[in-house]
Amino acid sequence: MAGGKLTPRQKMINMMYLVLTALLALNVSAEILNAFKTVNGSISSSNKMLEDKTDKVRALLLKEKDTDPEKVTELLKVADDVKAKSVDVTKYIETLEAGLNKAEGDADLEVGTRLLAEGKDGEKLRTTLEAFKTDVTKLMTTYPLPTAIPVNTDPPKGEAGGEKMSWQMAYFHMVPKIAALTILNKFKNDVKNTESMCMDRLAKEAVTVDVKLDQFKPLISAKSSYILVGDKYEAEIGVGAFSSAIDPVITVNGQPLKVEPGTGMGKYTAQAGSAGSPVLKVKVGLKGRIDKDHPDGMRFYDEDLKYTVGVPASAAVMLDKMNVVYIGVENPLTISSGAGDEKTSVSATGGGITLSKAAPGKYIAKATTPDMKAHINVAVKDGKATDFPIRVKRIPDPIPTLGGKLRGGNAQPGTIKAQTGIVPVLDNFDFEARFAVESYDMVFVSKGEIFRSSTSGPLFSSQMQTFLSRAKPKDVIYLEEIKVRGPDGSPRKIGQIVFTIQ
Numbered sequence: 001m002a003g004g005k006l007t008p009r010q011k012m013i014n015m016m017y018l019v020l021t022a023l024l025a026l027n028v029s030a031e032i033l034n035a036f037k038t039v040n041g042s043i044s045s046s047n048k049m050l051e052d053k054t055d056k057v058r059a060l061l062l063k064e065k066d067t068d069p070e071k072v073t074e075l076l077k078v079a080d081d082v083k084a085k086s087v088d089v090t091k092y093i094e095t096l097e098a099g100l101n102k103a104e105g106d107a108d109l110e111v112g113t114r115l116l117a118e119g120k121d122g123e124k125l126r127t128t129l130e131a132f133k134t135d136v137t138k139l140m141t142t143y144p145l146p147t148a149i150p151v152n153t154d155p156p157k158g159e160a161g162g163e164k165m166s167w168q169m170a171y172f173h174m175v176p177k178i179a180a181l182t183i184l185n186k187f188k189n190d191v192k193n194t195e196s197m198c199m200d201r202l203a204k205e206a207v208t209v210d211v212k213l214d215q216f217k218p219l220i221s222a223k224s225s226y227i228l229v230g231d232k233y234e235a236e237i238g239v240g241a242f243s244s245a246i247d248p249v250i251t252v253n254g255q256p257l258k259v260e261p262g263t264g265m266g267k268y269t270a271q272a273g274s275a276g277s278p279v280l281k282v283k284v285g286l287k288g289r290i291d292k293d294h295p296d297g298m299r300f301y302d303e304d305l306k307y308t309v310g311v312p313a314s315a316a317v318m319l320d321k322m323n324v325v326y327i328g329v330e331n332p333l334t335i336s337s338g339a340g341d342e343k344t345s346v347s348a349t350g351g352g353i354t355l356s357k358a359a360p361g362k363y364i365a366k367a368t369t370p371d372m373k374a375h376i377n378v379a380v381k382d383g384k385a386t387d388f389p390i391r392v393k394r395i396p397d398p399i400p401t402l403g404g405k406l407r408g409g410n411a412q413p414g415t416i417k418a419q420t421g422i423v424p425v426l427d428n429f430d431f432e433a434r435f436a437v438e439s440y441d442m443v444f445v446s447k448g449e450i451f452r453s454s455t456s457g458p459l460f461s462s463q464m465q466t467f468l469s470r471a472k473p474k475d476v477i478y479l480e481e482i483k484v485r486g487p488d489g490s491p492r493k494i495g496q497i498v499f500t501i502q
Contacts, residue, residue, distance in 0.1 A: 033106045040182040050192040057199040064206040075202045086195040089132045112172045112180035122168025151190045249285035280305040324391040328488030329431045331365040343381040350374030351392030367392045398424035398435045408497045421459035435484040443478035475501040
């Protein structure tokens with residue numbers, strides 16, 4: 001360090017550096033060096049345990065190959081690629097350890113600085129670890145790890161002379177040789193730990209779930225839960241076996257059913273709205289092995305559940321959609337007397353109601369006039385007739401919109417210009433009912449000037465489109481005097497829409 005053509009001042013600085021280095025080496029106590037040796041030995045033991053675990057998991061994968069050769073072969077390919085990356089990085093770190101071990105004495109402060117902090121090997125180590133992390137992430141794209149890869153190449157927090165330290169300087173500058181070896185061993189541990197995490201993840205894709213049947217319950221399946229006098233009642237009775245470790249996924253008619261943990265069972269309830277024989281579509285899903293036919297591991301089993309809804313001995317009228325009859329649309333009704341469809345006759349009074357039979361017990365009601373005191377009469381042959389009050393109402397007024405979505409308020413010029421006309425929308429209405437736009441006015445207010453245009457039908461006229469093309473921020477557009485005609489044939493005037501251009 002003091003050789004070459006140096007100024008007397010530089011030679012003095014170099015000499016002082018050597019003296020300081022020697023003093024620092026003397027000040028590294030034996031206790032500190034022994035502590036590093038202990039930590040380094042523990043990391044080495046951990047590395048050996050990780051290697052043994054990885055080998056055992058790979059052996060477990062090989063055992064599954066007979067069960068699903070195609071899937072396991074794919075998993076083993078990924079596992080071998082990850083291992084190859086791990087071995088390459090580990091061998092490179094071991095060459096760095098060999099370079100450090102050429103120096104005598106664990107307290108040597110210069111060898112780590114020379115080889116790793118100031119030399120090229122420190123930067124190469126950082127880029128090698130980064131490349132390993134990137135490569136493993138790509139290899140595990142199909143089988144993402146549950147946690148982040150434990151390889152961190154961010155520079156540790158620290159400053160030297162008021163400046164941020166580089167990664168290699170922060171780790172290896174002026175540290176004893178045994179400390180530098182311990183840090184390198186720690187990076188080997190990160191790499192082997194990453195390999196172990198990958199093997200665990202891949203093994204979960206291949207290993208068959210060990211299902212222990214520890215819950216038992218009688219199963220009863222009846223052909224019908226509703227029979228008449230003289231009929232036979234038939235049921236299949238057996239035992240069902242369940243695993244409390246697995247909770248299935250259950251849906252009824254596409255809606256998820258809550259499963260009680262540990263029971264494998266869910267409870268379905270529904271209100272019977274009308275007489276008949278409903279059929280429920282039941283689907284039960286169980287988690288199994290992931291393969292090409294089941295990429296998420298789920299197996300589903302389908303079954304239809306049938307039951308019968310009866311009525312009391314007296315007559316009953318149930319409106320299938322609403323509690324009123326609406327003018328201009330078909331209103332489905334379920335009507336039953338308990339005596340059988342062939343012995344039941346139905347009639348209506350008020351509201352201009354007419355009834356047509358769609359199926360046994362099923363009717364369609366149409367009405368023409370609002371009436372809050374209409375009736376449907378259900379008569380049973382050789383029995384008593386019963387009147388049921390029915391309200392007859394007009395369909396509610398629709399809400400005017402642009403394009404079925406815009407209902408007024410602030411709007412961008414481009415949004416307004418992209419629209420073509422008015423669309424009436426019925427909110428929260430159970431029937432398919434459409435309203436036709438017959439006419440409306442547009443009032444365009446721009447810089448204090450007012451322009452008006454009228455049109456027939458739902459679409460903007462050419463003059464209205466001209467107004468919209470001129471729309472600037474703070475302009476206001478009114479759509480008013482909107483007249484529509486509904487399914488009942490009567491004309492109506494509905495509300496207005498107001499837009500402020502932003």
